[in-house]
Amino acid sequence: MKIGVVVDNEFDHDHRVQKEIRLLQKEGHTIFVLCFDFKKDYRSYTDIKVSRIKIHRKIRDLFVLLSTNFGFYETLWKKHISKFITDNNLDTVHAHDLYLAKAARTGIQKSNRDITLTLDLHENYPAAINSYQWAIKGWRKHVVQPEKWYQKEGEYLSYADNLVVLSNSFKQDLMDRFPFLKSKSIYVHPNMPDFESFKTFEKNEFSVDFNSEGLTLFYFGVVAQRRGIIDILPWIIELLEEGNLFHTLIIGPVDKADKNEFNSYINHSVLKDHLTYIPWADVKYLPAYLKKIAIGLAPFQVNAQHDSGVANKLFQYMYGKIPILATKCKAQQELIENSECGLLYDSKEEFKSCLKQLIESPSLRQTLGENGKKKLLELYQNNADKEFLKIYAKEKTKN
Known part of the structure; x- marks a missing residue:
């Protein structure tokens, strides 16, 4: 299969994503990656096609700061994900982290392709953002309004056909809180290191x-x-x-x-x-x-x-x-x-x-x-x- 991996970082040092890709390649899948380019020199890949979104890091950080209440970040990703799907004739999308779920789903719809979305949850994002000092201190808490992510969580989970989570306990927690989620569509992938590496x-x-x-x-x-x-x-x-x-x-x-x-x-x-x-x-x-x-x-x-x-x-x-x-x-x-x-x-x-x-x-x-x-x-x-x-x-x- 042609699998499109979407991650909102520079990819090169994301060990979880890199490991997942190696495992997928061993199964015979062809991998395409969409990530950011903060105007640095990045390593080249012979076995992965990497598409990078050129953006200044401060602009990206501003979009993240505003992302709870404004759609700039999601619009940016929707546009690039749709093009990413079309350019590479993808069979499916594997997006990382809760906040990319809506952009990935709408990007799929914009591409006019009937393909599935897997959402890979690296953390409990609503709980995480409500613990980040940059999001909960001073004037930023009034802009970020991190508590709203507790209300948005169910909606964003519903955009995915499959979920990947860190543990069985997190899987059970999600099913308890969101009855529309089914066990057969949630897969546990713990943060185990790449043993061969x-x-x-x-x-x-x-x-x-x-x-x-x-x-x-x-x-x-x-x-x-x-x-x-x-x-x-x-x-x-x-x-x-x-x-x-x-x-x-x-x-x-x-x-x-x-x-x-x-x-x-x-x-x-x-x-x-x-x-x-x-x-x-x-x-x-x-x-x-x-x-x-x-x-x-x-x-x-x-x-x-x-x-x-x-x-x-x-x-x-x-x-x-x-x-x-x-x-x-x-x-x-x-x-x-x-x-x-x-x-x-x-x-x-x-x-x-x-x-x-x-x-x-x-x-x-x-x-x-x-x-x-x-x-x-x-x-x-x-x-x-x-x-x-x-x-x-x-x-x-x-x-």
């Missing part, structure tokens, strides 16, 4: 070293209040002041709204000598980092957004046989309990107690880490990350 990454060594005394805690991903990493820094300071010996490594960009608070912690008189912060590292170096650390952190704030799926960092920790210390977000709690690959907490006292257990017991860390790798391999063997391929196997038999 990770095996090739094993040979890479990281270029930035970090000094650590004792064992090392690790957080990999966006640094933001909503991700919980800032919440636990004062608790880490307390543990250090109590004489516990460990280092913390944090890799990832910091949300603009949280930079000042984060910087105040990493420059703290106690923490600064026991923490290394690296703003960015290519995922190809991640297996090398995993070999150097002892405990993986997943401190996400418990809310509907984080309940919707398991962040890819948990699967990455499991790949590296790293025990996980995490909050009790629904999907990640289910994974950790079923795998017996980590410890869970929902208070400062529980966090400190769990971390001390992990620091003091190498055997516990080893057991939890080995359990995690075993479970991850089972998930791959059971094709847990390939269920969405059934969408196109089904489509192929109809054509």
